[in-house]
Amino acid sequence: MQVTIIGNGNMAKGIGTRLIEGGHKVTIHAKDQTKGKELAQLLEQDHQDIKVGVETIGSNPEDIIIIAIPFGEVESVAQKYNGFAGKVVVDITNPVDFNTFQLLPERGESGAEEISKLLPNAKVVKAFNTTLAGTLVAGKVEDKELDVFIASDDQDAKEKITELVKTSDMRPIDVGPLSESRHLEGFGLIQMKIQDQIGTNWMSALKFLG
Numbered sequence: 001m002q003v004t005i006i007g008n009g010n011m012a013k014g015i016g017t018r019l020i021e022g023g024h025k026v027t028i029h030a031k032d033q034t035k036g037k038e039l040a041q042l043l044e045q046d047h048q049d050i051k052v053g054v055e056t057i058g059s060n061p062e063d064i065i066i067i068a069i070p071f072g073e074v075e076s077v078a079q080k081y082n083g084f085a086g087k088v089v090v091d092i093t094n095p096v097d098f099n100t101f102q103l104l105p106e107r108g109e110s111g112a113e114e115i116s117k118l119l120p121n122a123k124v125v126k127a128f129n130t131t132l133a134g135t136l137v138a139g140k141v142e143d144k145e146l147d148v149f150i151a152s153d154d155q156d157a158k159e160k161i162t163e164l165v166k167t168s169d170m171r172p173i174d175v176g177p178l179s180e181s182r183h184l185e186g187f188g189l190i191q192m193k194i195q196d197q198i199g200t201n202w203m204s205a206l207k208f209l210g
Helices: 010-021 033-044 071-078 111-118 133-138 155-167 178-193
Strands: 002-006 025-030 053-056 064-067 088-091 123-126 147-152 171-176
Touching: 002 010, 010 025, 010 033, 010 133, 025 033, 033 053, 064 155, 071 111, 088 111, 088 155, 111 123, 111 178, 123 155, 123 178, 147 155, 147 178, 155 171, 171 178
Parallel strands: 002 025, 002 064, 025 053, 064 088, 088 123, 147 171
Antiparallel strands: 123 147
């Protein structure tokens, strides 16, 4: 599949690593072109036959778009694109107020649903918000594949992301409609809160066993 990743931070690196390992084509859209090119070079370094594209934010995206930027930046970035209509847009964000360490949306709502309102003609999917960047680069935790929880109201979009995850050596888990993103974002918040306590240096994973 051809995938646009908006962002050039740790999560863009982690997801890009997994997708390239799965044989997918990745293009990075970065506000800072120097950082975008640096990330592209990192992603290419172990894959001589892979070329990672780099474009500016606002360029025409592929049919699958992964938003790998902080939640607070999504609205301004969305305003720079006119190519979201009909595309599958994956929201990986955790909408957290880092002053209070609480979720930003009102109780019963989710950041993913707010993003779907910003992009009413896109097919929004929540995924990857509980997979930490370092674990994505590593590919596994304690030799176990990563679980990626997926929520969306669009079945076709959900199936595309399910296939993207599966072919990138991770386990997709369908948790239902986009409204379930509130619970996924809650998982993401708890995961961030306990990192110092569990001492895994941000290399933990949420995994169903049995």
